[in-house]
Amino acid sequence: MPMAGRSSAVGGGRMVLGVGGAGPGVGVGAEDAVVMELAAGDGEDNVVTVNCPDQAGLGCDLCRTILEFGLRITRGADMSTDGQWCYVIFWVVPRSQSINIRWGSLKNRLMSMCPSSYSIPFYHDINPPGPPQFYLLKLFSDDRKGLLHDVTHILSELELIIQRVKVSTTPDGRVVNLFFITDGMELLHTKERQEETCSMLIDTLGPSVTCEILSAEGFQQGFSSLPPTISEELFRLELDDCESSSASLSAEMKKVQKASIKFDNSLSPAHTLLQIICVDQKGLIYDMLRTLKDCNIKVTYGRFWSDKKGFREVDLFIKQADGNKVIDSEKQDALQSRMRSEMLHPLRVMIVNRGPDTELLVANPVELSGKGRPRVFYDATLALKALGICIFSAEIGRQAASERQWEVYRFLLDDSKEFPLSNSLTNRNRVVDRVRKTLMGCFN
Numbered sequence: 001m002p003m004a005g006r007s008s009a010v011g012g013g014r015m016v017l018g019v020g021g022a023g024p025g026v027g028v029g030a031e032d033a034v035v036m037e038l039a040a041g042d043g044e045d046n047v048v049t050v051n052c053p054d055q056a057g058l059g060c061d062l063c064r065t066i067l068e069f070g071l072r073i074t075r076g077a078d079m080s081t082d083g084q085w086c087y088v089i090f091w092v093v094p095r096s097q098s099i100n101i102r103w104g105s106l107k108n109r110l111m112s113m114c115p116s117s118y119s120i121p122f123y124h125d126i127n128p129p130g131p132p133q134f135y136l137l138k139l140f141s142d143d144r145k146g147l148l149h150d151v152t153h154i155l156s157e158l159e160l161i162i163q164r165v166k167v168s169t170t171p172d173g174r175v176v177n178l179f180f181i182t183d184g185m186e187l188l189h190t191k192e193r194q195e196e197t198c199s200m201l202i203d204t205l206g207p208s209v210t211c212e213i214l215s216a217e218g219f220q221q222g223f224s225s226l227p228p229t230i231s232e233e234l235f236r237l238e239l240d241d242c243e244s245s246s247a248s249l250s251a252e253m254k255k256v257q258k259a260s261i262k263f264d265n266s267l268s269p270a271h272t273l274l275q276i277i278c279v280d281q282k283g284l285i286y287d288m289l290r291t292l293k294d295c296n297i298k299v300t301y302g303r304f305w306s307d308k309k310g311f312r313e314v315d316l317f318i319k320q321a322d323g324n325k326v327i328d329s330e331k332q333d334a335l336q337s338r339m340r341s342e343m344l345h346p347l348r349v350m351i352v353n354r355g356p357d358t359e360l361l362v363a364n365p366v367e368l369s370g371k372g373r374p375r376v377f378y379d380a381t382l383a384l385k386a387l388g389i390c391i392f393s394a395e396i397g398r399q400a401a402s403e404r405q406w407e408v409y410r411f412l413l414d415d416s417k418e419f420p421l422s423n424s425l426t427n428r429n430r431v432v433d434r435v436r437k438t439l440m441g442c443f444n
Contacts, residue, residue: 033051046071061113062113063289065110070096072093074091077303095282133188134180134216137181140175140177147175148394154204274316276339277313292316295335298321363406384431387430388419
């Protein structure tokens with residue numbers, strides 16, 4: 001696949017996509033809005049620099065895309081803006097060796113997020129993405145353990161984003177997968193892109209697979225409807241780790257559920273310094289920035305870095321939408337509570353009974369923009385595959401609770417002799433713990 005932008009080699013054998021190097025807002029061309037310095041070998045970080053006009057929530061959007069592509073922010077990130085122009089640097093590596101990063105496509109996606117600036121002529125060719133086009137992928141195949149994750153992995157490699165899924169198993173052992181998807185490359189309307197998708201699925205999964213892709217005009221995100229008692233436990237604002245065995249945390253995970261969040265208004269006449277220290281975990285920087293975005297808090301300067309003990313230290317110079325500092329103690333308490341909840345409990349995981357069957361529930365809050373969290377379905381199916389648990393059916397929907405929208409993933413699990421779930425609290429807790437750890441980045 002051709003790489004986007006210009007490329008050149010730099011010292012140490014590192015490859016650069018997009019030839020930048022200028023300071024913020026200085027001598028930058030359109031294709032230099034995003035510059036990637038790729039690592040020359042294992043153990044080295046890739047450096048992604050974004051240098052473009054600013055807009056509210058841009059840092060959150062960039063972090064969401066980095067997370068979606070299967071990358072992990074390693075030693076940290078730096079970001080600064082004067083309100084007109086922003087300059088952001090990320091140090092990233094793939095979360096797993098099994099993930100194939102399409103760096104050229106990532107560069108294109110990040111460039112598409114850079115807002116246009118009519119006062120800067122060379123930005124006319126960076127257009128914001130339009131409304132997404134939805135497609136229905138029909139996949140028929142023989143059933144086997146780990147199939148759903150294998151399909152999800154292939155779709156992720158192809159930059160196809162799952163918006164909704166319905167998976168069911170027929171009595172004769174065949175699986176019917178219905179995926180409502182969008183294309184990060186915006187090319188799925190072409191015959192070539194559809195053939196590429198079906199060919200990769202068939203080549204990877206075997207000749208017994210049949211594949212069909214159709215337009216899904218009029219698609220709307222489905223709504224999940226959980227019983228009131230389950231909904232109350234899953235979405236409650238304050239989580240009590242000892243209250244429910246189905247949602248209990250292991251000792252290892254309890255260490256993650258701690259954070260220091262402080263405000264300091266003495267260092268800057270125009271900004272409030274928000275200082276955070278907490279255990280690092282998957283998507284942490286994204287969770288911080290999406291919370292500030294949804295709370296209408298602007299970040300003028302931010303620095304995120306990790307120490308050798310696995311803690312993330314963060315300094316953010318912030319102000320309210322009206323340009324004022326965050327001085328009011330009630331506003332500070334409300335923002336601190338919201339940040340703590342979103343950072344420490346960004347995902348909810350439970351196992352419940354669904355009639356005679358066992359159901360795994362995974363939920364995450366939806367941004368006010370309507371966008372959900374990337375790779376949740378991927379990580380949940382990866383965890384179930386690692387445990388050797390078959391998924392009888394799966395679906396994604398949304399539900400309103402606690403004055404917000406949630407994305408809800410529902411997996412109906414097969415109760416096997418090798419891994420019984422209906423009468424084994426130990427196995428149920430193993431599933432919850434493994435899924436939660438995978439979602440938080442302990443295994444990938």
